[in-house]
Amino acid sequence: MKKKLFLPFMLVLVLIISACSNGTTTSTEENAPTDEGNSDTITYESENGPVEVPADPQRVILLSGFTGNVLSLGVNVVGVDVWSKNSATFEQELKDVEEVSDESLEKILELEPDLIIGLSNINNIDKLNEIAPTVTFTWGQVDYLTQHIEIGKLLNKEAEAVAWVEDFQQRAEAAGEEIRAKIGEDATVTVIESYDKQLYVFGDNWARGTEILYQAMKLKMPEKVQEMALESGYYALSTEVLPEYAGDYIILSKYADADTAFQETETYKNIPAVKNNRVFELNGNGASFSDPITLESQLEFFIENFLGN
Known part of the structure; x- marks a missing residue:
């Protein structure tokens, strides 16, 4: 009798152990660490x-x-x-x-x-x-x-980007100090572009070197440019009113196929910056970007033209 009871008891025990074992395995799989991100x-x-x-x-x-x-x-x-x-x-x-x-x-x-x-x-x-x-x-x-x-x-590549930004800021600000020391703290600079039979002046954040000149170098823009172009970024104008916007120095962004007839007018020729050879012509093709490659080229252009280095 004892032998007959023992066999069913062992069978039940095996089934219980098996069930517990399966439960533990399932629980382990559910709580195992998972690959939450793809390294790629x-x-x-x-x-x-x-x-x-x-x-x-x-x-x-x-x-x-x-x-x-x-x-x-x-x-x-x-x-x-x-x-x-x-x-x-x-x-x-x-x-x-x-x-x-x-x-x-x-x-x-x-x-x-x-x-x-x-x-x-x-x-x-x-x-x-x-x-x-x-x-x-x-x-x-x-x-x-x-x-x-x-x-x-x-x-x-955030680290590389930050490193370039910090280095560029230092170099541009240092160049600005040299330029202001040479041309005077109150000297003004105007950025003009000739494109598709139209003239534009620019504020301090519309490429063409404006970020370098006005933000990094802290050069001044004429009051009329501040009034009309600082908030909007740019302002279209005619040759007739150009003298009102012209600073002591002019950066002229020119496209190869642009209409440059305005440069032959007496209005333009009589602008003090023009008469004093203080117009620096920048290649318009590519000047409308504000990336490191363009900015490095523009910084070199400004140092060369303002300081003669």
């Missing part, structure tokens, strides 16, 4: 929320500038906007790079990008996102140096 990607906190992007992007497409920012950080570019492609500053770096736009979706697809960067006003963002992670920035939402740091974060 990072999460960038964009204007529109978090975006998973490559940790080491290899094929970047730029639809709205930022080309010099990406190139300066050593990241490969496979497609750029027309303005970047035509920039004299990037001529060598982009000689084998395709020109694309937010409408050339088939070409972008063929280029197999792993990251797309543009301004917030580009078209087809949803379709671009289907091709590759697409990150956009709003123009002017942050200053030009913070913008470079943001792109550094996006490309997983």
Whole structure:
């Protein structure tokens, strides 16, 4: 009798142990550490929320500038906007790079990008996102140096971006001190551009070297320019009123195919800065960017023209 009871008891015991064992295994699996992140990607906190992007992007497409920012950080570019492609500053770096736009979706697809960067006003963002992670920035939402740091974060190269910003700030400010010591603290500078039969003057954050001259170097702009262009960034004007906006020094951004007839007028020729040979002509092609490559070129241009170094 005891033997008959013993066998069922052992059977029940085995079943209980087996059940406990299975329960423990299940619990261990549920609480085991999981791989919450992919080492091949990072999460960038964009204007529109978090975006998973490559940790080491290899094929970047730029639809709205930022080309010099990406190139300066050593990241490969496979497609750029027309303005970047035509920039004299990037001529060598982009000689084998395709020109694309937010409408050339088939070409972008063929280029197999792993990251797309543009301004917030580009078209087809949803379709671009289907091709590759697409990150956009709003123009002017942050200053030009913070913008470079943001792109550094996006490309997983924040340390490199910060290092360049700090170094550039120091060099530009030092150059500004030298220039002000030479031309006078009250001397004014106007940035003018001739483009497509129209003249423009610029505030302190609209490329063409304005960030360097007014923000970093702390040079002064004429009161009329402050009044009309500082808030909006730029202001269109006629040759007839140009003398009212002309500073003691003029930076003239000129496109190769621009109408320069205004330079032959007596109104222009009689501007004091013109008569005193204080007009420095900057290549307009490529001047409309505020990236490290462009800024380095512009800083060198200003040092050479203002200081003769």
